[in-house]
Amino acid sequence: MTRLLKTIVTALLSLSLLAALAAYWGWQQVQGFADAPLSLDSPIEFKVERGTSAKALGRQLVAQKLLADNWQYPWLLRLQPELGAIRSGLYQVEPGTKLRQLLALLVSGKTKVFSVTLVEGLTVKEWQSQLQTAAHLSWVEQPFLKTLQDNGDTSGLPEGKFFPDTYSYHADDSVLDLLGQSHRKMLQELNSAWAQRAAGLPLKDPYELLILASIIEKETGRADERPLIAAVFINRLQRKMRLQTDPTVIYGMGERFKGNISRKDLLEATPFNTYRIDGLPPTPIAAPGRAALMAAAQPAAADYLYFVSRNDGSHVFSVSLAEHNRAVNQFQRKAQ
Template sequence: MKKIIITLTIGCFALLTLASGLGIWGYKTIMDFSLSPLNITESQELVLKRGTSFSSFVSTLEQRDFITEGWKLKALVKLKPELAKIRSGFYELEPGESVDELLTKLVKGEEKVFSVTLIEGQNIKEWSQILQALPHSQYDEGVFTEILSDKGDDSGLPEGKFYPDTYHYVAGDDVKSILLQSYNKMQQELEKAWAQRATDLPLKSSYELLIMASIIEKETGKASERPWISAVFANRLNKGMRLQTDPTVIYGMGDSYQGNITRKALHEQTPFNTYKIKGLTPTPITAPSGASLIAAAQPADVNYLYFVSKNDGSHVFSKTLSEHNRAVNKYQRNR
């Protein structure tokens, strides 16, 4: 009897030792698997629809050859149940990313983030083309005026009222959420610029400041010249002179503009032909940058009334018409 007991004890001990060894081996195998990289050599997109079960998720990874032993993944979430709480969404998988890192990303809901840059100096029509082409987002043609209406602006005139910047979104987001950020930022920046305006500024409202800033934005690509361009326009307004700025004419021409301002366009009486009308255009002509808003609010302290392009992105500024004509002859007529 004693020998039997000893034999059974030794056998049980051996089995326990074996079970323990297998347990340790199994645990190590699963943990090694969790730290192993996914089978991808370039970025891959993964879409998890709402209601996707963990088992279906594992099958998807196997079908796309991201992993080869799905049972290990199922075993992993038995050991770490918190990793099974994956969220639906649009995700990006990166080369070198481990199984554990992927699960952590899905549990946190760290979806792929897309970006769109709304460029200063472009108008609503140009922005619409960009927004229509955005991947994984929904665009509605009337979204600009819809936002204005939501904000109590029933003018139906969205031009210039949205701030140019880079905005971020996730798959499925409506373009409206992006443009709402853009609208709110423009109101903040415009209010800030208007509050800092020069005391002798010939503008009656922040909207007129927005219009002026949009014209400044189109007139120069050289940042240092913006306050001087602003000064020329402010000085002309103070003297009752027409602005006579080409970008407003171009905007008024619309689709008929093919790279050159026609003689007919210059002589046509339209709300945007500043060679014919006095004062500002009825609306902005583009989306001004923050720098152009500040320049419009704080013109340089100079008495220039004219400027002409040197064809290198910069301008020559003049106080008198005779000085201006000489600059035009030199830089535009090559005389």
């Protein structure tokens, strides 16, 4: 081998070595860049719009000051092209998240999950106010009525027909999807309670059971008392006695209720004044939970016809009017 040829080979080997060293250095730079935490001091919601490419995402990260302007990002996508298959949506990003982890999250499509709890004992109007302020939930007007219509219910009476529970959703999901779940769950729970009802109940159909359950829900929050409250109302219905329950009066008063019921209110003729009407009111007055539905379906085996509050969340139950009046004197009139 001539001296010139040796020189050329040596030069080529040196250049190859330098190229290899440069490539290794570049690879290390890219890997270090990918495993460095984003510039993030607190959790954020990070939105990837539909149609955003991985390259556009890099510009978005720089614009939002999560990454410094860099040369490593395009090279990371070349070295690991699978990290570029990002999906749109709203993501929760925590402090300490690395770029590689962020890209893996966006590739997974595991968008942020939100939840809303529809509390038992509340009305459709109260739930609507809550849902209107729920984060990232797509709103439509009259969602409860629209949900009923979408499910074949044209009655125009949404009260009580949605099950109280915690529901999950993703950003920009429609409120109709959430309420659809709630409505279908109420139908399921109501039909289950109706199928398990005790024999001889003075209730014509599942809707009447739903109405009664809503009253039970409003009368007590104590699990041990629900079957007893149900027994009182069932016994009164069987004896053709009026229910005389304050929550129905309050519901019928609507916005006029300011915290107290007057004698005039009890004498007012409204469809919901059970001091004036016979039987059940025309619709539920709130959303009953599973326990209230089952209490209406399976009331306690008790002869009670009356109950009065002890002012501590519990009630005194009585068989006779004389017993009831004594309890009223003890727990209500003395407290006034």
